[in-house]
Amino acid sequence: MLIHIGDNISIEEKDIIVILNKKTVDESKINSAYIDYLIKNNYLVNNVDEINTYIISKTRNTKSKNKNKKKDLIKLYVSNISSNSLLKRSKGLDRREKYGQ
Template identity: 35%
Template sequence: MIIHIGENNYIFEKNIIAILDKKAAEGTKKTREFINKLIEDNCVIGSLDQNTKSYIVVSDNNKTIVYTSNISSKALSNRNIYE
């Protein structure tokens, strides 16, 4: 199944590792370090601005990528229950 995550970005549900709330992810040291490492490695798709509400961590061809989304993590999580 394909999930729309905002800003004309779509991803395959089977590739999703985690859907993280931005505030919660930045409030945890290990998660913040993980996201920052992906940012440093240019593994981010989407804009990193004040409109970002969630991070979607994806494994694609054995590479970890993080997408940013202006849609809440709760709303994104609910999108995959309607198969």
């Protein structure tokens, strides 16, 4: 299932590693340092005026020289949509709420 994160960008739900709200990142030295590292090392895919959420995803590297050792590549997206709204868009979360899991 695709999750729309704003600015005409959608990410496959299965590729999302974590969705973090900006406040949580700003309050944690480790999370903040990791997000800064991703930005400085060109993992950032998009940009928005007002960041509310960071989304870290993976994508399969199909250009690996060794076909048996394909690596996942990390991507960082930013969104002006709240992390709660993005989580509600997730099919898995909707299913858990529906069945009380």
